[in-house]
Amino acid sequence: MSRFHLILRYLKRNTPLAIGLGILVFFILFTSIGSLFVETEAGYPLGAPASVAPTMNYCPRIDPECETTEPEAYIFGTDGQGRDMLAVAVQGTWLTMRIGLLAGVIGVLTGTILGFASAFYGGTFDVLIRWMVDVLLTVPGLLVLVVIASSLGDQTISITGMGLIIALLAWMGPTRTIRSQVLSMRERPYVMMARLNGMSGPGIIMRELIPNLLPYLGAGLVASVTGAVFASMGLAALGLGPLREPSLGVTIYWVINQNAFLRGLWWWGAVPIITVALIFVMLFLISVGLDELANPRVRRSE
Amino acid sequence: MRDYVLRVNELDVHYYTDAGVVKASNQVTFDLKPGERLGLVGESGSGKSTLALAILRMIKPPGRIPHGQVMLEDTDLLTLSEEQIRNVRSRDISMVPQGAMNSLNPVMRIKDQILDTMVDHNLGLSTRAMEKMAADALRAVELDPRVGNMFPHELSGGMKQRACIAISIVMGPKVIIADEPTSALDVVTQRQVMQTIGRVQKDMGSAVVLIGHDMGLMAQFVDRIAVMYAGSLVELGTIAEVFGEPFHPYTQMLISSLPVLGRRGVFEGIPGITPLLRDLPPGCSFHDRCPKVFGPCTQRVPELLKPRADHHVACHLYEDGVPTTNGIVQDKDVVAT
């Protein structure tokens, strides 16, 4: 049987992973195909007429030529400041995932390096790392992020800057997980076998341990991305972010700030909230699915 | 009159998995006489533990019992309701599961764990009477009744295992099924635990089914032995018969592969590998490893024959009784290492 078939058969049994990946594919298609059709400016204020309810044929009342030209379609409506919500959904998803990915990748990379070093070499370095992780994990992350972000001022912050700030507090979880995994793997007979084969420490890490940690690294990445998306939403919703950018968090900030629901502009709130909810469901399902892949006790026998 | 306490009749146990049907037990038939010690021996994956679970009707999906009978005296256990079978477990047939000592509840006193079993069965006894039974059970396995007030972590491995046996015998079952009861124990403790089981069994008059892979343990403990290979019963007989003159080529090779005093440095392994239960070869499942394979072996599944009273074998060589010259049976053409 080909590898492709094996993967398909595995996905059939691992429903959470299958659904999660399905949503991921949907988002990728949505943002990539979507960005071909919507104009970038439409996602920024005054890129479209303000406060239009979702419609397939929008005809501005004051426009006498509407009868002769094509009416515009705003299937998700537009917000009170003149952003096309479809454009916001397309660009916002991408911007939000970019922050998440940036912070998540940095967090997992740092965590992997520190976790390995800590577990494999032990000693004072291990004590130091463990101590730092334990202390930093008790610090309420959002609070620290609020302080950092607000002291930078909202004008200077970019999407990348936002990702970097969040990455500052995204490495402890992965460090701890990887460290404990390596500690248990280090005692496995195949690691002893590798030492008998004359392999050195770094060789054992790269060749023997990392490949087996791939599912954990994947799960760690998903967890970090989730955390980072969550933090970015929190910061942005508090107004501590790049307020001009149409990221999902920032949109939610404007929804609150401009009393969108009181003004009856429900689609303004619904679009970012549903998108964010879908992103979290996707991340959750993928992480549950990877957990089953990584943990042989959860995994059912073939 | 029936002369058995437990009769397993043409029992099939199949597991329906994605990868195919795993036939863990095929037409297994044997009797257990009252007060008898029967050994059920086989390699890992031979279906011996599955058989134990099937007797107690503890096969879980995707496993099913498509065919067969498990008679406890005059009742077919496979026809009982959930409620009824629950009452049979522990009271009439009890089980010492594999690794039992690790299944003790770490935060409960031993005595309470013994009482729990009884309370589950609504025996209608006073707490006092049940406590007395618990103390008797502990005494029966040569533990001080004070051990009842201890927690599992306060006991050594052998004592924990004996406590588990106390739990399983407290209601005086007719049949005790012990699945590798000493697999994690040292030899000295193993002897102690097995000798304890032996004494308890004799005193209570229960029958014992000892499941294991260690032929040595079987030789020390059981009266009759049933040899399983790839989900089928291949040989069944008194211990003296089977060790003295094994019929089935598998049993012959198995016994001659074992280290005994005076045969140092002789290594006669069985070539080949055990077939997968979900992919059994046609005919006799041992035929591709068998040195005496001939015509019908690849064609027909051998039936359990009875070439001698009290000595059954499932092998085509014995279809006309035991070969008279013994030439075929004695011929040890096993490739030595």
Added chain:
Amino acid sequence: MSELLAIKNVTKRFRGGTVALDNVSFSIDDEVPSIIAVAGESGSGKSTLGLMTLGFLTPSEGEVLYRGKDLSKMSRTELFNFRKEAQAVFQDPFAAYNPFYNVDHIMNVPIRNFRLAKSNAEAKRMIDDALTAVGLRPEETLGRFPHQLSGGQRQRMVVARALLLKPKLLIADEPVSMVDASLRATILGSLHTLNRDFDITILYITHDLTTAYHVSDYILILYRGAVMEAGFVETVISEPKHPYTQLLIDSIPWPDLEQQWGQQEIIDMEEDTSEASMIGCKFAGRCPHVMEKCKVSPPPLYQVNDDRVASCYLYDENTVLPGEDLGKIFKSRKIRTPTNGAAPEIVVSR
């Protein structure tokens, strides 16, 4: 004299105060490579001894010498050369394989790291020869993943890997305890071949005296970190002298109707870590012949026969053999004629 391995007054304490080994000494020389069984129950320190011999654990006191060099003081190069000469077979034949790779990995890595082959073709031939020597068919095993092989195949492949390296010393830690009975003989046979045909000294660590009797030449009985009895395996098993060895051998379930278990009363072992048991003989608390002096100081090794010592005051009329001379016992018998290191033809044993 060429001393291959020397354990000198080794004590190993673990964190929490557990003493795994208490002042153990012995040596093995490789004039006539032999198989020496280290036997004991769980907690006897036998596996600790194996790990220390491989340099995976360092002793708390004393030293482990390989060809006169202390393992813990070896340089990188010396350690690399030691690795090439001292190999191991572990208990769990599944865990020895990295689940990420197919089984070829455990054969390819040592060939690459120790530069055993000059070309891929030569490497392939070496692997095939090694597999054949332990009775495996290369086409049935190579390229598979560990879970696609049977337990016996997996373990034989680990033995084949050791053979590939032609080590001088092989530590076999419970190599057959997780393998089905019908395949044990084959694996023990492979180990025997490694020793007899390839002149590899084997330290066979086990709790199972029947297989120890089967495969080894000499035996060393450990109890709670101390040597109880040591000597030629036939002598020790057929006529044990130390009360502990007697109890142990009396409890072996021999697969033989003539050899029935004894009825000797077993004294329950409490977790006895009292001062007395730490100072005197380790077995004093369970010994039916215990005397006052047993609780005061540990008995030395008394040379009961030419080929056996026992650490028990019952035999104090015999001469005392200093622990560091225990190596003499391990060459007290003429096991076979030395082969002078000439590599024989590989024998197919299926």
